[in-house]
Amino acid sequence: MFSFMNCTSQKVEENPIKPEVDEPSNPDADQDEDTPEEEDELELLKIIDPGLELQNFPDWKAEGTVNNSTGESNVNSGNRSAKVTKEGDQLSQIIRVNTGVEYKLSVYAKGGVTLFVQLGEEKEEVISVIHQDFAKTSLTFTSDSAYITIGARYHAQEGRFDDFAINEYNETEEPDVEQMPTDVIPSLIQWKVTLPVDKDGNDNSNVTHVDDRNRSPLEIKDGDLVDYEWSPYFHAENNEVFFRGHCAGTTTRGSYYPRSELRQRVGGGDNYWSVQKYQYLKTVLRVTHLPVVKPEVSMVQIHGPQDEPLRVQYSASTRSSNPWGLHIVYNENYKERTQIDYDLGDRLEVEVIVDQGYITCNILNLENGQRYSKQFLSEDQTGYFKVGCYTQSTKFLSQVKPEYDKDEPNDAYAEVAVQSIELKETY
8 A cells, every 4th residue: 555645835725624533433322132123114225324424323233343434535425434443343234125136235445344244143245355545345145034234344454434335236237446456455565476477478378398388477566566457367356356377377487387376575575484483364265267177276375495384275176086175285295175165156264374383274164154274383494475376287287197188278277366365474
């Protein structure tokens, strides 16, 4: 995130913009009731005070400390928005919908905000964003119940939200805003992306032998990632960043497989952190597409100087009677199934914690609530995080994996959509 200050002399206006004022929500308001006294009185699709203009949010249920925020730069429209500053801060409201109908819920968000709709005690649809300025954020859902809970909450950093809206979803409607990857995930400037093409856009489509492959992938790093995209390999759409690695893609020198993948810039460079010190990664992502012959992709890694202490992967291969599905590879040579049911498109929350030589990997399927956790002692002493699409197949498949008698088509690909990344490093 960048900010600029203009130091030119200006005439003071007679009516300057009022500074932001935090107006605490009313602690005496009755916010214990989760359901209205007369549910049948709720008007269909009616959000009361959608623009959060009323002081203390009397029509919303507040949890934590949610403040009214004022000032021209702190509202999307009107005079007030809601401000959240820590975990547990949220506003919610019960509304009535028609069952079996697909709806689109939206809010304008600035900073770190999670938009959510609760469809039952254990089912929730969410989308988390970090925006430098107010931008429209949306999610779609279908409910089996006539009464649902909508709202927004804190995500990762201070945030503000304004102007809720809900309507029936129309697949043909235009996207809300044109986005760049750094609009969705501003912290991409802490990473380097490796793409499956070289600087001239060439790949391995016309190469027949693996030893002759193009091994000079394009890399974009740090501030050069601001407002950068190369579609379809690295682009943003509907509050997600899409990473695509096609099987004829350019590879790195140390791999036969192509990738569109982020590499953590430790300490601002291609450095390594110590596994003895605290490191943290949390990302929300989903696998959207897999190759044809060897349908497998790696979405999250810890990479060391020689080995890979951790990879989080998904395989839909049916070559084995006991498919690997969603699994991890740890300390380079050990594989373990997560036992989490996974379908293409399911959103995963992947959390990796490194400290005192141990690596902890926590995975949550946000669609079905199934969890997995694994802690192990790292055999490597240094590493860095990687996030994105590391395709685990290639057009040269039969040359690098003799057990396969078919190669991938040039246009076969894996794709991963990343919704958010939270990163903490000690270097």
